[in-house]
Amino acid sequence: xxxxxxxxxxxxxxxxxxxxxxxxxxxxxxxxxxxxxxxxxxxxxxxxxxxxxxxxxxxxxxxxxxxxxxxxxxxxxxxxxxxxxxxxxxxxxxxxxxxxxxxxxxxxxxxxxxxxxxxxxxxxxxxxxxxxxxxxxxxxxxxxxxxxxxxxxxxxxxxxxxxxxxxxxxxxxxxxxxxxxxxxxxxxxxxxxxxxxxxxxxxxxxxxxxxxxxxxxxxxxxxxxxxxxxxxxxxxxxxxxxxxxxxxxxxxxxxxxxxxxxxxxxxxxxxxxxxxxxxxxxxxxxxxxxxxxxxxxxxxxxxxxxxxxxxxxxxxxx
Amino acid sequence: xxxxxxxxxxxxxxxxxxxxxxxxxxxxxxxxxxxxxxxxxxxxxxxxxxxxxxxxxxxxxxxxxxxxxxxxxxxxxxxxxxxxxxxxxxxxxxxxxxxxxxxxxxxxxxxxxxxxxxxxxxxxxxxxxxxxxxxxxxxxxxxxxxxxxxxxxxxxxxxxxxxxxxxxxxxxxxxxxxxxxxxxxxxxxxxxxxxxxxxxxxxxxxxxxxxxxxxxxxxxxxxxxxxxxxxxxxxxxxxxxxxxxxxxxxxxxxxxxxxxxxxxxxxxxxxxxxxxxxxxxxxxxxxxxxxxxxxxxxxxxxxxxxxxxxxxxxxxxx
Numbered sequence: 026x027x028x029x030x031x032x033x034x035x036x037x038x039x040x041x042x043x044x045x046x047x048x049x050x051x052x053x054x055x056x057x058x059x060x061x062x063x064x065x066x067x068x069x070x071x072x073x074x075x076x077x078x079x080x081x082x083x084x085x086x087x088x089x090x091x092x093x094x095x096x097x098x099x100x101x102x103x104x105x106x107x108x109x110x111x112x113x114x115x116x117x118x119x120x121x122x123x124x125x126x127x128x129x130x131x132x133x134x135x136x137x138x139x140x141x142x143x144x145x146x147x148x149x150x151x152x153x154x155x156x157x158x159x160x161x162x163x164x165x166x167x168x169x170x171x172x173x174x175x176x177x178x179x180x181x182x183x184x185x186x187x188x189x190x191x192x193x194x195x196x197x198x199x200x201x202x203x204x205x206x207x208x209x210x211x212x213x214x215x216x217x218x219x220x221x222x223x224x225x226x227x228x229x230x231x232x233x234x235x236x237x238x239x240x241x242x243x244x245x246x247x248x249x250x251x252x253x254x255x256x257x258x259x260x261x262x263x264x265x266x267x268x269x270x271x272x273x274x275x276x277x278x279x280x281x282x283x284x285x286x287x288x289x290x291x292x293x294x295x296x297x298x299x300x301x302x303x304x305x306x307x308x309x310x311x312x313x314x315x316x317x318x319x320x321x322x323x324x325x326x327x328x329x330x331x332x333x334x335x336x337x338x339x340x341x342x343x
Numbered sequence: 344x345x346x347x348x349x350x351x352x353x354x355x356x357x358x359x360x361x362x363x364x365x366x367x368x369x370x371x372x373x374x375x376x377x378x379x380x381x382x383x384x385x386x387x388x389x390x391x392x393x394x395x396x397x398x399x400x401x402x403x404x405x406x407x408x409x410x411x412x413x414x415x416x417x418x419x420x421x422x423x424x425x426x427x428x429x430x431x432x433x434x435x436x437x438x439x440x441x442x443x444x445x446x447x448x449x450x451x452x453x454x455x456x457x458x459x460x461x462x463x464x465x466x467x468x469x470x471x472x473x474x475x476x477x478x479x480x481x482x483x484x485x486x487x488x489x490x491x492x493x494x495x496x497x498x499x500x501x502x503x504x505x506x507x508x509x510x511x512x513x514x515x516x517x518x519x520x521x522x523x524x525x526x527x528x529x530x531x532x533x534x535x536x537x538x539x540x541x542x543x544x545x546x547x548x549x550x551x552x553x554x555x556x557x558x559x560x561x562x563x564x565x566x567x568x569x570x571x572x573x574x575x576x577x578x579x580x581x582x583x584x585x586x587x588x589x590x591x592x593x594x595x596x597x598x599x600x601x602x603x604x605x606x607x608x609x610x611x612x613x614x615x616x617x618x619x620x621x622x623x624x625x626x627x628x629x630x631x632x633x634x635x636x637x638x639x640x641x642x643x644x645x646x647x648x649x650x651x652x653x654x655x656x657x658x659x660x661x
Contacts, residue, residue: 167508183508188501190485190595193628200592201585201623211625269518271589274518275375275499277508305519307529310511 026161027342029194032159032319034329038101038336041091041141042328044148045107045150047123047175050080051325052087055332056098063091069124077118077129080107085138102142104151104332105131106324110192111147115206118145119192122218123241144331147192151327152319153180154187156282158330160318165280169272170317171197173265177217183276197272202264207282219241220261222286229257262294266301273302277310284317291316344551350477350637352647356419357440359409359459361402362642363387363425365441365493368398369643373650374416381409384644387442395436395447398425403456420460422469422650423449424642428510429465431443436463437510462649469509469645471498472505474600476648478636480523483598487590488635489515491583491612492603493581495535501594507591511543515590520582534586540604547575562608584619587630591620595628602635609634 034055042053054063065087071080084105091098109121116132132145146154153162153170162168162182170180177198181188188194198217199210205226208215218224222240229243230236233253237243247254269281287294299314319326352373360371368387372380383405388397402423409416427439434450450463471480471488480486480500488498495516499506506512516535517528520608524546526533536542540558547561548554551571555561565572587599605612617632637644 052392119457153350178591183501183506184504186593190501191597191628193595194593196595196627197589198592199627200589208625212623225543268589269517271515272584272593274514274516275497275512275590275593276506277511277514279509305530307517307526309514309517310509 032061032322032326033063034159034326034333037333040096040332040336041084041100041103042325042332043081043087043103043105043106044151044324044328045080045105045124046148046324047108051322052084053092053208053322053325053329054091054095054098054100055329056095061326061329062095062098064322065090071124073125077126077131078126078134080105080136081131081138084135088139100141100332102144102332102336103135103139103331104144104146104153104328104335105135106146106148106328106331107131108148111150112192113144113146113150114246116143116145116318138283142335142336142337145188146328146331147189148324149178150187150189150193151325151331152284152323153182153195153282155319155323155327156180156284156317157182157187159169159326160323161282161315162280163311165278167276167278168280168282169195169276169312170282170284171269172285173220173222173283173287174287175221175223177221177285179272181276197268200268200271202267203260204233210211216264219264220268225257225261225287228260229254232257240287241289244293262297262301265298266305269298269302271304271308273312278312278315279310280315282315282317284320284323288316350379350640352379352466352477352644352646352651355651357416358647358650358654359402359406359418359421359457360643360646360650361405361421361423362438362469362646363398363423363442364466364642365426368401369640370402370407371467371640371643372413372416372418373647374413379644379647380413380416382406382640383408389442393430393444394442394450395444395449398423399449399456402453406457409535414500418459418552418650419652421453421652422462422464422648422653423453423455424464424466424469424646426466429463430510431462431464431468431507434463460655462645462653464489464649465507465594466642467496467513468498468507469649470602470641471500471513471600471645473637473641473645474498474602474635474647475500475505477644478641479600479633480598483596483631485594485596486598486603486604487513487594487596487630488600488602489587490603491538491540491601491605493541495539497590499594515586518586519577519587520585533630534582537582538586543575543579543605545593546578547572550575558605559607562611569593578620580615583616584623587616587620588623591624591627591630596630597628598631598633600633600635602638602641
């Protein structure tokens, strides 16, 4: 599950990293040589209206626990990444529908609590940054790192830098690619409503009357010859290809990295998607379509990279 | 026609600027206080297979002419912008279908000929940069400057910088927004095939049997109550709104500046386009839709800005 031992950040400050997810929170301690010493995974604390404060409590608890077990590593900064709309510059979690905070001053609160500089970032953006610096997008100057999970969103990496658009960039899941169905965002025919893992399962159930727990089951049915599953999957691929063709026309990325749950479909996804995307392009720069490399650890590694950016340069750590 | 006297680049090096268009070439002399002293407009030289060389000849001739008329201004650099695919970094005109060059080493050739540092750029990108620095997009950090003319293309300005994607960014005219018609690029249903000025005129003629010289005549017919003209214009607006909605989802620009011939339609374009775009958006950052301010001089002003970037800093000019 953990990519920790396989990936090194290289020499720099020792840092703490915390990636707050909708279900679980992952925390990591990175030493001065860039080795991830330990990754902890715990349920994300939830406390109606106070989840933001509990996240900071949890970061402090994890910091103490990791300090006790790794006394030779003294972290110099914390990278904290959270979902929703995030204002990196002010260090504020602007809004999370799922976790229920609004204008949560994470950076300030965590810094006061831990006595460390804190960099707050967005989970999808941080995961994308990690893939760009350490993973599947390394070596490409212009890239998109797309998360195909319950939702669909992307990190935009251009000319060596993340592009954030005030925290609202990368919402490719909410651009219209079909005449329907309705999307949770209030739109219609959004990419996410057709091609996310959740949408694929839901659309299969709607069309077949068969309840399935997830997109994986739809893929399994398709491989057993289920024509409804095939139609749902093909529509998802068409929608993804169309959405990505707009990205290619606008930004001409050299690579599009695909991560998130659906990307585990491997060549069942990549090969037909590349074919459909290719059919939509003419003179455009054709991006490499590549699977994400850092898996579920991309977010916490991105948090660690952020932490290093704010660590005092003198604090080389352990 | 000329925005010259109204726009100042501010203090800096005196420079020459040349904007090579498909029909005309504009050249300007900017003095050390940033005032555009003169703008010349001449037919773009054409010489089968040698147009690239003739462009450099023309730049040298214009430089001599301007020097004779403005002996008090000594330009320290040349900014040259050309259409097609341009490699800014190497200073090479990679390809122009319209003007017929391939791998033309403009920067090197012009520099040898004029004895000045030369910055080569792309015409649409340079016009966008001028609108971003001096025109309608000034004051917005993240913006798109769209040219709606014979073709449709955009300059992408993000976090204070132009994004070029290896010279292939901004090709929003070649993303699919409809089931048809065929596009010159080999694609189908491209934005440019539905909503460019040329497409609007062509589609009106196809549907009505009435020959028209341009989109302006289709708009005039619409205002006289012509239902075919109305339908063609509405389809163009729908296509533009859909294409721009993908841009908004991906980049969340604060402003989208509309220039090129079609933008002269003013509120006939802007008001219904804003309404249609608004209907496609939900939580997204809604961009200001604003008309370009620099008109046909945007390209040559962008060339002048590029020239200033390569002018020797000691050479403050006149």
